Amino acid sequence: MRNSWKIYMLALISFLVGTTQFSIVGMLDKIASSAGVSVSTAGQLITVFALGNAIGTPIVMIATAQMNQRKQLLMALIIILIGITATLSLPGFALLMVSRVILGLGTGIFIVTAYSLASKLAVPGKQGSAMSNVAMGFSSSLVLGVPLGRIIAVSYDWKTLFWGIGVLCLAAVIVVVKYIPVMDGEAAIPLSRRLDFLKQPQIAFTMGVTFFVFIGFSVVDTYITPFLAAAMPAMENRISAILLILGLGSLLGSRLGGFLADRIGILRTLLCAMAVQALALVLLNSVSGWIIGMILLLVVWEIAVWIFGPTQNFNLVSLAPEASSIALSLNSSFVQLGFAAGAGAGGISIRSLSILDIPWISAGSVMIAAAIAAVSIVRERSHTRSQEMM
Numbered sequence: 378m379r380n381s382w383k384i385y386m387l388a389l390i391s392f393l394v395g396t397t398q399f400s401i402v403g404m405l406d407k408i409a410s411s412a413g414v415s416v417s418t419a420g421q422l423i424t425v426f427a428l429g430n431a432i433g434t435p436i437v438m439i440a441t442a443q444m445n446q447r448k449q450l451l452m453a454l455i456i457i458l459i460g461i462t463a464t465l466s467l468p469g470f471a472l473l474m475v476s477r478v479i480l481g482l483g484t485g486i487f488i489v490t491a492y493s494l495a496s497k498l499a500v501p502g503k504q505g506s507a508m509s510n511v512a513m514g515f516s517s518s519l520v521l522g523v524p525l526g527r528i529i530a531v532s533y534d535w536k537t538l539f540w541g542i543g544v545l546c547l548a549a550v551i552v553v554v555k556y557i558p559v560m561d562g563e564a565a566i567p568l569s570r571r572l573d574f575l576k577q578p579q580i581a582f583t584m585g586v587t588f589f590v591f592i593g594f595s596v597v598d599t600y601i602t603p604f605l606a607a608a609m610p611a612m613e614n615r616i617s618a619i620l621l622i623l624g625l626g627s628l629l630g631s632r633l634g635g636f637l638a639d640r641i642g643i644l645r646t647l648l649c650a651m652a653v654q655a656l657a658l659v660l661l662n663s664v665s666g667w668i669i670g671m672i673l674l675l676v677v678w679e680i681a682v683w684i685f686g687p688t689q690n691f692n693l694v695s696l697a698p699e700a701s702s703i704a705l706s707l708n709s710s711f712v713q714l715g716f717a718a719g720a721g722a723g724g725i726s727i728r729s730l731s732i733l734d735i736p737w738i739s740a741g742s743v744m745i746a747a748a749i750a751a752v753s754i755v756r757e758r759s760h761t762r763s764q765e766m767m
Contacts, residue, residue, distance in 0.1 A: 380498040383556055384507045387491045388514030390454075390549045393542060394487050395518030397457060397480050398426060400526030400538055403620055406603050407530040412470040416603045416732075417724035419470075422477045423599045424720040429481030431713035435706065437486055446497075446560045447553065449490045454550050456483030461543040465536055485713075488515060489706070497560055516631055516683075520624030527602065527617040574707060579696060582753035587689055587711045588718070589746035590651065593739040594682050595719025597658070600727065600735055607732050609668050619672060626676040630683025638688045643695065644754065646688045651747040653681040658740035662733070686712075 401408060401422060409419035441449060460479035467476065491511050499507035529538045575581050597604065601620070606613050637646040657678040664670035693704040719742070726738050 380500070383498050384495050384510055386552060386556065387495055388510045390552075391488060391491055391511050391514035392518045392521075393545050393549065394453075394457060394484050395515040396522035396525070396538075397461070397542060398430075398484055398522075399519045400522040401535075402598060403523040403525070403527030403602055403617070404530030404535045404538075405600065406606070407535045408473075411535060412473060414470050415728070416600065417727040420599045420720045420724045420727075422474060423595070424717045424724075425474050426477040426481035426484075427595075427713040427716035427720070429478035430485035431710040431717065433478075433482040434485030434489060435710065437482065438489055446490050446494050447557045450487060450494070450553050450557060451550060453483050453487035453490060454546055454553065456480075456486065458543060458546050458550075459483075461539050461546065464539050465543070481713075489709075494557070494560060513631075516628065520621070520628050523601075523624055524617040524621040527620055531617070574697075574704065577697075579753060579757060580693075580704065580707075582749055582756075583689070583693060583696065584707060584711045585749045586647075586746045586753070587708055588715045589742045589749065590654070590682070590685055590689075591712050591715025592719040592722060593654065593658075593742035593746070595716045596723040596726070596735050596739040596742065597678075599716075599720040600723050600732060604732050604735060608665065608671060612668060619675075622672065623675055623679045626679035627683040630680035630685075631687055633680065634684040634687040635691070637684060638691050643688060643692045644750075647685060647692065648747065648750060650681045650685040650688065651743055651750065654678055654685070655740045655743045655747065657681065658736040658743070661736045665733070 405419050405422075406416055408422070409416045412419065438449075441452070444452070457480060460476050460483055463476035463479060464473065467473070488511075495507040495511045526535070526538055529535070575584065601623070602616060605616050605619060609619075612619065634646065634650075637649075641649075657674045661671060661674050661678075664674065690705060690708065693708055697704045719739075722738060722742075723735055726735055
Protein backbone atom coordinates (compact mmCIF):
# COMPACT_ATOMS: atom_id res chain seq x y z
CA MET A 378 0.00 0.00 0.00
CA ARG A 379 1.30 3.46 -0.93
CA ASN A 380 2.07 5.80 1.95
CA SER A 381 -0.55 8.30 0.74
CA TRP A 382 -3.24 5.64 1.25
CA LYS A 383 -1.87 4.86 4.70
CA ILE A 384 -2.28 8.53 5.61
CA TYR A 385 -5.89 8.49 4.36
CA MET A 386 -6.43 5.33 6.40
CA LEU A 387 -5.17 7.13 9.53
CA ALA A 388 -7.56 9.99 8.73
CA LEU A 389 -10.47 7.55 8.43
CA ILE A 390 -9.65 5.89 11.76
CA SER A 391 -9.28 9.38 13.28
CA PHE A 392 -12.86 10.08 12.18
CA LEU A 393 -13.95 6.89 13.91
CA VAL A 394 -12.02 7.75 17.08
CA GLY A 395 -13.31 11.34 17.08
CA THR A 396 -16.88 10.08 16.89
CA THR A 397 -16.44 8.51 20.35
CA GLN A 398 -15.86 12.05 21.67
CA PHE A 399 -18.39 14.17 19.80
CA SER A 400 -21.33 11.83 19.15
CA ILE A 401 -22.75 12.00 22.69
CA VAL A 402 -23.40 15.73 22.25
CA GLY A 403 -26.24 14.82 19.89
CA MET A 404 -27.80 12.28 22.24
CA LEU A 405 -27.11 13.72 25.68
CA ASP A 406 -30.81 13.89 26.60
CA LYS A 407 -31.30 10.24 25.62
CA ILE A 408 -28.28 9.16 27.68
CA ALA A 409 -29.60 11.15 30.66
CA SER A 410 -33.00 9.48 30.36
CA SER A 411 -31.45 6.01 30.02
CA ALA A 412 -29.15 6.51 33.02
CA GLY A 413 -31.84 8.12 35.16
CA VAL A 414 -29.95 11.39 35.69
CA SER A 415 -30.51 15.02 34.74
CA VAL A 416 -29.16 16.47 31.50
CA SER A 417 -26.76 18.67 33.50
CA THR A 418 -25.38 15.59 35.26
CA ALA A 419 -25.06 13.71 31.96
CA GLY A 420 -23.05 16.66 30.64
CA GLN A 421 -20.26 15.71 33.02
CA LEU A 422 -19.55 12.74 30.74
CA ILE A 423 -17.93 15.32 28.46
CA THR A 424 -16.04 16.83 31.39
CA VAL A 425 -14.42 13.55 32.42
CA PHE A 426 -13.64 12.58 28.81
CA ALA A 427 -11.80 15.87 28.30
CA LEU A 428 -9.93 15.52 31.61
CA GLY A 429 -8.85 11.98 30.73
CA ASN A 430 -7.62 13.30 27.38
CA ALA A 431 -5.89 16.45 28.67
CA ILE A 432 -4.22 14.99 31.76
CA GLY A 433 -3.70 11.35 30.85
CA THR A 434 -2.43 11.70 27.27
CA PRO A 435 0.84 13.60 27.94
CA ILE A 436 1.65 11.33 30.90
CA VAL A 437 1.16 8.13 28.87
CA MET A 438 3.00 9.55 25.83
CA ILE A 439 6.02 10.35 28.02
CA ALA A 440 5.89 6.92 29.69
CA THR A 441 5.71 5.08 26.34
CA ALA A 442 8.09 7.30 24.35
CA GLN A 443 10.46 4.38 23.68
CA MET A 444 7.64 2.27 22.24
CA ASN A 445 7.43 2.14 18.44
CA GLN A 446 4.55 4.17 17.07
CA ARG A 447 2.64 1.26 15.56
CA LYS A 448 2.45 -0.23 19.05
CA GLN A 449 1.30 3.15 20.39
CA LEU A 450 -1.53 3.20 17.83
CA LEU A 451 -2.53 -0.34 18.76
CA MET A 452 -2.37 0.53 22.46
CA ALA A 453 -4.66 3.50 21.84
CA LEU A 454 -7.18 1.42 19.90
CA ILE A 455 -7.18 -1.30 22.59
CA ILE A 456 -7.81 1.35 25.28
CA ILE A 457 -10.69 2.69 23.17
CA LEU A 458 -12.11 -0.84 22.81
CA ILE A 459 -11.91 -1.29 26.60
CA GLY A 460 -13.76 2.03 27.01
CA ILE A 461 -16.46 1.00 24.53
CA THR A 462 -16.87 -2.40 26.21
CA ALA A 463 -17.27 -0.65 29.56
CA THR A 464 -19.81 1.76 28.03
CA LEU A 465 -21.91 -1.12 26.70
CA SER A 466 -21.69 -3.55 29.60
CA LEU A 467 -21.12 -1.81 32.91
CA PRO A 468 -24.28 -0.73 34.79
CA GLY A 469 -24.76 2.63 36.47
CA PHE A 470 -23.86 6.21 35.67
CA ALA A 471 -20.67 6.23 37.78
CA LEU A 472 -19.19 3.39 35.71
CA LEU A 473 -20.28 5.16 32.54
CA MET A 474 -18.18 8.12 33.74
CA VAL A 475 -15.20 5.77 34.16
CA SER A 476 -15.67 4.49 30.60
CA ARG A 477 -15.56 8.06 29.29
CA VAL A 478 -12.24 8.69 31.07
CA ILE A 479 -10.84 5.57 29.38
CA LEU A 480 -12.16 6.69 25.99
CA GLY A 481 -10.68 10.17 26.48
CA LEU A 482 -7.27 8.69 27.20
CA GLY A 483 -7.34 6.35 24.20
CA THR A 484 -8.53 9.09 21.86
CA GLY A 485 -5.78 11.48 22.95
CA ILE A 486 -3.03 8.88 22.50
CA PHE A 487 -4.33 7.88 19.07
CA ILE A 488 -4.60 11.41 17.68
CA VAL A 489 -1.16 12.52 18.90
CA THR A 490 0.47 9.39 17.46
CA ALA A 491 -1.47 9.60 14.18
CA TYR A 492 -0.28 13.18 13.62
CA SER A 493 3.34 12.13 14.12
CA LEU A 494 3.02 9.04 11.94
CA ALA A 495 1.35 10.96 9.12
CA SER A 496 4.24 13.43 8.99
CA LYS A 497 6.73 10.54 8.78
CA LEU A 498 4.79 8.72 6.08
CA ALA A 499 4.47 11.84 3.91
CA VAL A 500 6.90 12.67 1.14
CA PRO A 501 9.28 15.57 1.91
CA GLY A 502 7.53 18.92 1.71
CA LYS A 503 4.07 17.37 2.19
CA GLN A 504 4.16 16.79 5.94
CA GLY A 505 1.78 19.67 6.65
CA SER A 506 -0.79 18.33 4.19
CA ALA A 507 -0.51 14.85 5.69
CA MET A 508 -1.17 16.17 9.21
CA SER A 509 -4.01 18.29 7.83
CA ASN A 510 -5.65 15.13 6.43
CA VAL A 511 -5.60 13.52 9.88
CA ALA A 512 -6.99 16.73 11.40
CA MET A 513 -9.72 16.80 8.76
CA GLY A 514 -10.66 13.21 9.59
CA PHE A 515 -10.94 14.06 13.29
CA SER A 516 -12.87 17.30 12.74
CA SER A 517 -15.24 15.54 10.31
CA SER A 518 -16.42 13.51 13.29
CA LEU A 519 -17.78 16.79 14.66
CA VAL A 520 -19.63 17.40 11.37
CA LEU A 521 -21.10 13.92 11.00
CA GLY A 522 -20.70 12.27 14.42
CA VAL A 523 -23.05 14.61 16.31
CA PRO A 524 -26.05 14.34 13.92
CA LEU A 525 -25.34 10.62 13.41
CA GLY A 526 -25.47 10.09 17.16
CA ARG A 527 -28.77 11.96 17.31
CA ILE A 528 -30.36 9.98 14.48
CA ILE A 529 -29.33 6.63 15.97
CA ALA A 530 -30.35 7.63 19.51
CA VAL A 531 -33.82 8.70 18.33
CA SER A 532 -34.36 5.74 15.97
CA TYR A 533 -32.80 2.98 18.07
CA ASP A 534 -30.89 3.01 21.36
CA TRP A 535 -27.98 5.39 22.00
CA LYS A 536 -25.66 2.42 22.67
CA THR A 537 -26.20 1.16 19.10
CA LEU A 538 -23.65 3.66 17.78
CA PHE A 539 -21.01 2.37 20.19
CA TRP A 540 -21.64 -1.20 19.06
CA GLY A 541 -20.87 -0.04 15.52
CA ILE A 542 -17.77 1.90 16.58
CA GLY A 543 -16.53 -1.12 18.56
CA VAL A 544 -16.77 -3.42 15.54
CA LEU A 545 -15.00 -0.88 13.33
CA CYS A 546 -12.28 -0.37 15.96
CA LEU A 547 -11.61 -4.12 15.87
CA ALA A 548 -11.24 -3.85 12.10
CA ALA A 549 -8.93 -0.85 12.59
CA VAL A 550 -6.64 -2.93 14.83
CA ILE A 551 -6.26 -5.49 12.03
CA VAL A 552 -5.63 -2.76 9.45
CA VAL A 553 -2.95 -1.08 11.60
CA VAL A 554 -1.16 -4.41 12.21
CA LYS A 555 -1.18 -5.20 8.49
CA TYR A 556 -0.40 -1.84 6.88
CA ILE A 557 1.29 0.56 9.32
CA PRO A 558 5.08 0.10 9.35
CA VAL A 559 7.10 -0.05 12.55
CA MET A 560 8.47 3.43 13.26
CA ASP A 561 10.51 4.60 16.22
CA GLY A 562 8.86 6.74 18.83
CA GLU A 563 9.92 10.33 19.38
CA ALA A 564 12.24 11.54 22.13
CA ALA A 565 10.34 12.03 25.37
CA ILE A 566 9.83 15.62 26.45
CA PRO A 567 9.60 15.63 30.27
CA LEU A 568 6.38 17.01 31.71
CA SER A 569 8.41 19.50 33.75
CA ARG A 570 9.84 20.97 30.55
CA ARG A 571 6.38 21.29 29.03
CA LEU A 572 5.13 23.11 32.13
CA ASP A 573 8.25 25.31 32.27
CA PHE A 574 7.14 26.62 28.90
CA LEU A 575 4.17 28.25 30.64
CA LYS A 576 6.59 30.50 32.57
CA GLN A 577 6.95 32.58 29.41
CA PRO A 578 4.32 35.33 29.91
CA GLN A 579 3.19 35.53 26.29
CA ILE A 580 2.69 31.77 26.09
CA ALA A 581 0.81 31.76 29.41
CA PHE A 582 -1.51 34.55 28.19
CA THR A 583 -2.10 32.68 24.93
CA MET A 584 -3.01 29.48 26.75
CA GLY A 585 -5.39 31.49 28.91
CA VAL A 586 -7.13 32.77 25.78
CA THR A 587 -7.46 29.21 24.44
CA PHE A 588 -8.84 27.98 27.76
CA PHE A 589 -11.61 30.60 28.03
CA VAL A 590 -12.60 30.45 24.35
CA PHE A 591 -13.13 26.70 24.62
CA ILE A 592 -14.96 27.04 27.92
CA GLY A 593 -17.31 29.30 25.97
CA PHE A 594 -17.60 26.76 23.17
CA SER A 595 -18.16 23.79 25.48
CA VAL A 596 -20.84 25.52 27.58
CA VAL A 597 -23.10 25.69 24.52
CA ASP A 598 -21.84 22.71 22.51
CA THR A 599 -22.22 20.19 25.36
CA TYR A 600 -25.87 21.08 25.87
CA ILE A 601 -26.71 22.06 22.28
CA THR A 602 -29.34 19.31 21.83
CA PRO A 603 -31.45 20.14 24.93
CA PHE A 604 -30.87 23.86 24.23
CA LEU A 605 -32.29 23.50 20.70
CA ALA A 606 -35.21 21.42 22.00
CA ALA A 607 -36.04 24.12 24.57
CA ALA A 608 -35.45 27.12 22.28
CA MET A 609 -37.14 25.63 19.20
CA PRO A 610 -39.74 23.07 20.37
CA ALA A 611 -41.33 23.06 16.92
CA MET A 612 -38.01 21.84 15.43
CA GLU A 613 -37.40 18.96 17.85
CA ASN A 614 -37.77 16.36 15.07
CA ARG A 615 -35.26 18.26 12.91
CA ILE A 616 -32.48 18.68 15.46
CA SER A 617 -30.29 16.22 13.55
CA ALA A 618 -30.43 18.46 10.46
CA ILE A 619 -29.58 21.55 12.54
CA LEU A 620 -26.62 19.74 14.11
CA LEU A 621 -25.37 18.80 10.63
CA ILE A 622 -25.60 22.44 9.52
CA LEU A 623 -23.62 23.52 12.61
CA GLY A 624 -21.03 20.84 11.87
CA LEU A 625 -20.62 22.14 8.33
CA GLY A 626 -20.12 25.59 9.85
CA SER A 627 -17.21 24.25 11.91
CA LEU A 628 -15.66 22.79 8.76
CA LEU A 629 -16.02 26.13 6.96
CA GLY A 630 -14.50 27.96 9.92
CA SER A 631 -11.48 25.65 9.94
CA ARG A 632 -10.88 26.48 6.28
CA LEU A 633 -11.41 30.23 6.75
CA GLY A 634 -8.98 30.49 9.67
CA GLY A 635 -5.83 30.07 7.60
CA PHE A 636 -7.18 32.22 4.76
CA LEU A 637 -8.00 35.15 7.07
CA ALA A 638 -4.73 34.83 8.99
CA ASP A 639 -2.85 35.24 5.70
CA ARG A 640 -5.03 38.16 4.56
CA ILE A 641 -5.51 40.30 7.66
CA GLY A 642 -2.94 38.84 10.08
CA ILE A 643 -3.07 36.36 12.93
CA LEU A 644 -3.92 38.75 15.79
CA ARG A 645 -6.70 40.52 13.88
CA THR A 646 -8.20 37.18 12.89
CA LEU A 647 -8.17 35.96 16.50
CA LEU A 648 -9.69 39.18 17.87
CA CYS A 649 -12.36 39.30 15.14
CA ALA A 650 -13.24 35.65 15.73
CA MET A 651 -13.72 36.27 19.46
CA ALA A 652 -15.76 39.42 18.82
CA VAL A 653 -18.06 37.60 16.39
CA GLN A 654 -18.53 34.72 18.85
CA ALA A 655 -19.52 37.06 21.68
CA LEU A 656 -21.83 39.14 19.46
CA ALA A 657 -23.61 36.10 18.02
CA LEU A 658 -24.17 34.66 21.51
CA VAL A 659 -25.47 37.94 22.93
CA LEU A 660 -27.87 38.37 19.99
CA LEU A 661 -29.13 34.78 20.29
CA ASN A 662 -31.62 35.52 23.07
CA SER A 663 -32.80 38.69 21.34
CA VAL A 664 -34.12 36.63 18.40
CA SER A 665 -35.75 33.98 20.61
CA GLY A 666 -38.71 32.49 18.77
CA TRP A 667 -37.34 33.34 15.32
CA ILE A 668 -36.05 29.92 14.27
CA ILE A 669 -34.15 30.98 11.14
CA GLY A 670 -32.48 33.84 13.00
CA MET A 671 -31.37 31.56 15.84
CA ILE A 672 -29.97 28.94 13.45
CA LEU A 673 -28.08 31.61 11.47
CA LEU A 674 -26.55 33.06 14.63
CA LEU A 675 -25.52 29.60 15.85
CA VAL A 676 -23.88 28.90 12.48
CA VAL A 677 -22.02 32.23 12.62
CA TRP A 678 -20.90 31.39 16.16
CA GLU A 679 -19.71 27.93 15.11
CA ILE A 680 -17.77 29.34 12.15
CA ALA A 681 -16.10 31.94 14.39
CA VAL A 682 -15.07 29.33 16.98
CA TRP A 683 -13.39 27.18 14.35
CA ILE A 684 -11.73 30.16 12.71
CA PHE A 685 -10.15 30.74 16.11
CA GLY A 686 -8.91 27.14 16.55
CA PRO A 687 -6.40 26.71 13.70
CA THR A 688 -5.43 30.39 13.83
CA GLN A 689 -4.42 29.99 17.47
CA ASN A 690 -2.19 27.09 16.42
CA PHE A 691 -0.55 29.31 13.78
CA ASN A 692 -0.12 31.96 16.45
CA LEU A 693 1.68 29.55 18.80
CA VAL A 694 3.99 28.30 16.07
CA SER A 695 4.94 31.91 15.28
CA LEU A 696 5.50 32.67 18.98
CA ALA A 697 7.66 29.60 19.62
CA PRO A 698 9.03 28.23 16.32
CA GLU A 699 11.90 26.56 18.16
CA ALA A 700 9.51 24.56 20.38
CA SER A 701 6.35 24.34 18.30
CA SER A 702 5.60 20.72 19.25
CA ILE A 703 5.58 21.57 22.97
CA ALA A 704 3.44 24.64 22.35
CA LEU A 705 0.91 22.75 20.24
CA SER A 706 0.65 19.85 22.69
CA LEU A 707 0.10 22.29 25.56
CA ASN A 708 -2.53 24.11 23.53
CA SER A 709 -4.30 20.81 22.87
CA SER A 710 -4.38 20.12 26.62
CA PHE A 711 -5.81 23.57 27.32
CA VAL A 712 -8.48 23.01 24.65
CA GLN A 713 -9.52 19.80 26.43
CA LEU A 714 -9.41 21.49 29.85
CA GLY A 715 -11.66 24.19 28.39
CA PHE A 716 -14.05 21.48 27.21
CA ALA A 717 -14.08 20.01 30.70
CA ALA A 718 -14.58 23.33 32.52
CA GLY A 719 -17.25 24.43 30.04
CA ALA A 720 -19.27 21.25 30.44
CA GLY A 721 -19.06 21.64 34.23
CA ALA A 722 -20.00 25.33 34.15
CA GLY A 723 -22.90 24.61 31.79
CA GLY A 724 -24.22 21.91 34.10
CA ILE A 725 -24.10 24.25 37.09
CA SER A 726 -25.84 27.05 35.18
CA ILE A 727 -28.59 24.71 33.96
CA ARG A 728 -29.32 23.59 37.53
CA SER A 729 -29.33 27.12 38.98
CA LEU A 730 -30.66 29.15 36.03
CA SER A 731 -32.19 27.93 32.75
CA ILE A 732 -30.80 26.09 29.79
CA LEU A 733 -31.77 29.11 27.69
CA ASP A 734 -29.24 31.19 29.66
CA ILE A 735 -26.14 29.23 28.59
CA PRO A 736 -25.34 31.58 25.67
CA TRP A 737 -24.80 34.36 28.24
CA ILE A 738 -22.33 32.19 30.19
CA SER A 739 -20.55 31.37 26.93
CA ALA A 740 -20.41 35.02 25.83
CA GLY A 741 -18.96 36.02 29.20
CA SER A 742 -16.20 33.43 28.89
CA VAL A 743 -15.30 34.60 25.37
CA MET A 744 -15.18 38.21 26.60
CA ILE A 745 -12.73 37.17 29.33
CA ALA A 746 -10.61 35.51 26.63
CA ALA A 747 -10.68 38.70 24.55
CA ALA A 748 -9.69 40.77 27.58
CA ILE A 749 -6.71 38.47 28.24
CA ALA A 750 -5.70 38.77 24.59
CA ALA A 751 -5.93 42.57 24.76
CA VAL A 752 -3.79 42.69 27.93
CA SER A 753 -1.24 40.41 26.25
CA ILE A 754 -1.04 42.63 23.15
CA VAL A 755 -0.66 45.83 25.19
CA ARG A 756 1.97 44.20 27.40
CA GLU A 757 3.95 42.89 24.42
CA ARG A 758 3.87 46.26 22.64
CA SER A 759 4.99 48.02 25.80
CA HIS A 760 7.83 45.53 26.20
CA THR A 761 8.86 46.03 22.54
CA ARG A 762 8.94 49.83 22.95
CA SER A 763 11.07 49.58 26.11
CA GLN A 764 13.50 47.27 24.31
CA GLU A 765 13.78 49.73 21.41
CA MET A 766 14.53 52.62 23.80
CA MET A 767 17.39 50.74 25.46
